[in-house]
Amino acid sequence: MPLKMHNTLTGLEDEIIPGGVKKNNIKDYPPVTIYSCGPTVYSYAHIGNLRTFIFNDLLNRYLKFRGFKVQHAMNITDVDDKTIKGAREEGVTLKEYTEKYTDIFFEDLKTLNIEPADFTPKATESIDAMIDILEKLKEKGIAYDKDGSLYFSISKFPDYGKLSNLDRREIMSGLRYDTDEYEKEDVRDFALWKAAKEDEPSWDTPFGKGRPGWHIECSAMVRKIFGKTIDIHTGAVDLIFPHHENEIAQSEAAYGEQFVRYWIHPEHLIVDGAKMSKSLGNSYTLMDLREKGFSPRSIRYLLLATHYKKQLNFTFDGVKQADNTLERVDNFLLRLNDIADGKENNTGIESIINTFLDKFTETADNDLNISGSLGVFFDFVHEINSLINEDKISKNDAEKVMKAIEKIDSVFGFIFFKDNKENEIDSERIEKLIEERNEARKAKNFQKSDEIRDLLLAEGIILEDSKDGTRWKIRK
RNA sequence: GGCGCCGUACCCAAGUGGCUAAGGGAGAGGUCUGCAAAACCUUUAUGCAGCGGUUCGAAUCCGCUCGGCGCCUCCA
Known part of the structure; x- marks a missing residue:
């Protein structure tokens, strides 16, 4: 094609x-x-x-x-x-x-x-x-x-x-x-x-x-x-x-x-269904939007996600939707990274990845149909998430999936987008608190474990338990 | 008046003649979990602005109508 x-x-x-x-x-x-x-x-x-x-x-x-x-x-x-x-x-x-x-x-x-x-x-x-x-x-x-x-x-x-x-x-x-x-x-x-x-x-x-x-x-x-x-x-x-x-x-x-x-x-x-103009007060610069708390990454996603031949109606609600969408993407990446050693390789993974990349290309070849390509991407996320739930993804498989995602992010440019919040976090301290909390959980001291979780949440750190252990992420 | 883009679910948005109309957000129910969160499953358009037409078959092609937006002004 x-x-x-x-x-x-x-x-x-x-x-x-x-x-x-x-x-x-x-x-x-x-x-x-x-x-x-x-x-x-x-x-x-x-x-x-x-x-x-x-x-x-x-x-x-x-x-x-x-x-x-x-x-x-x-x-x-x-x-x-x-x-x-x-x-x-x-x-x-x-x-x-x-x-x-x-x-x-x-x-x-x-x-x-x-x-x-x-x-x-x-x-x-x-x-x-x-x-x-x-x-x-x-x-x-x-x-x-x-x-x-x-x-x-x-x-x-x-x-x-x-x-x-x-x-x-x-x-x-x-x-x-x-x-x-x-x-x-x-x-x-x-x-x-x-x-x-x-x-x-x-x-x-x-x-x-x-x-x-x-x-x-x-x-x-x-x-x-x-x-x-x-x-x-x-x-x-x-x-x-x-x-x-x-x-x-x-x-x-x-x-x-x-x-x-x-x-x-x-x-x-x-903007909001009307032509952007200074007299209507709906002409925004990047700085205006950042001051309203919208991340550049969400703005990139929003501006990218609609086919270029179609007028794009910009709304604040749209940026929020983009935020939520990206959170789903981030959760997916976290799950991939968290896959523990010792699971069996999935013999079908190459074929799943290749089908994904082929479909992605086929869709985008059609006048850069980005919305269609995003659909293909989310289908893939869904498929891999299901395999993770069923324990059918090994660490090695996860690395292959990650490689494929890196490849398509060379086009999207919003998946591995660096928002510079991350540096200020003291991850060692968080790991320590998680350990402390897990000990409390083992002892069925849920009052203490919830206290630790709430403490971190107040700082913007979300804890998530799974059978492979506890992971943390930054709240957007 | 001329030229052009468009009208698909609560919101955003694919689909360009043929299986039950992608995908994302939001909502609802469920599974899992100490509880949560995440993830997964189910669910929300017998219908694609309206009316005609072409066709075995149309969201998709043609015509008309309604509605939105743009250019014809050194606006991206």
Whole structure:
């Protein structure tokens, strides 16, 4: 079964074929080249942004799980209207301002266990690559100059609109196109390069001082880093038009070859059924949620668990449900670790594990159906739990099961998630108290044994007795 | 007006023409346990927004209606 992903460009679920040439073995493919639209670093990222980045992470992790090599680039937009305005308001330089939010952004990614991209280019460090595109577009007569700014003439690019079906769409009457302050020949043309203004950052170029238009940086970075057609380009649905449409226009007009093979667009997140917005007061940052006591791990799970093509309705109740789900996962891991020596190996364990991994892959191959894969995972948990109850899992079997779980957690990233509470616990003291309690239990002094259990519970330590002994865990 | 996503149990959420509609959360009953906890078992949709149609057969395809959300405004 090949991996298929929904491609906005074709409207179909297309098999992912890195490099565009089909091979028999995944190992023979060149690395999958991926470019993701990253953040504009003018503020803290909100959970909607983070959903998109968690989707990118899932995609990258799954490709690697499937045996593909991956080269992933994600840009940092560090010059635009909002960053310039923000820096001015805070009275700092653009660089100081954007570096602050860039650092916070990377910290958020780390907190959510999102693997770093291989390349994280900044717009302000990619001006040369932009100039290259702009010169080619000028030579070809596709870009034109007006009052020191450069515009892209969409009438010169017949394919314009192929991503968003613009050619088949009518423009809503009365819609204001010209929100830009700059003059254009055709209202639908877009700015490639904006003429320098007083008190705005600018760069020297062969066509005068100025700063980048919004779309040019992505085209430039893709070219600078990969140098040719890339496989996958991701970004949330709102970017399909105009941003990605314009990227295609610039890149394909300048270089005369296909820009991207697969366009993948995760849906938006909404909050309590409504669009997230600052005026509704339902726009949350990661820090907001942590202050409310929600763990990054639960947030990762929640943002991951819904299929990326479906709008995700974020609620606090949802995070609590995620918390409970993860507790079930943790209990399962504890049970596996607690299996005592001396039990017989289960001859069927390999087959159970292989079936599990095959089903997991088969489900995820279908447009990254994470919800289906989670279902497969919980079926497996259930099956193994039952075997543990029946004493049909040896320590050796448990290790094999753990290996399989580690493997799929290379995709999920929430199973062995480290929440940093654990270090503060004095486990030696707890073990001692457990021993004391078990002696009391043996002597049928249940009053004392319950006292010890309550004492630990008050500290957030839960004790659980089983026929293999007593285990403890931290209460969430 | 154009383009697009969606409506599955109390909540979240798979399923893309064919066995009794995954899975998670929550609730109820049971097994185990000194008691708990954990785990396991049973249980909660003769029905998938509504109405028609295509088909031997539809949650799945088509049409219409109702409802939610998004983009067409440098929003992920």
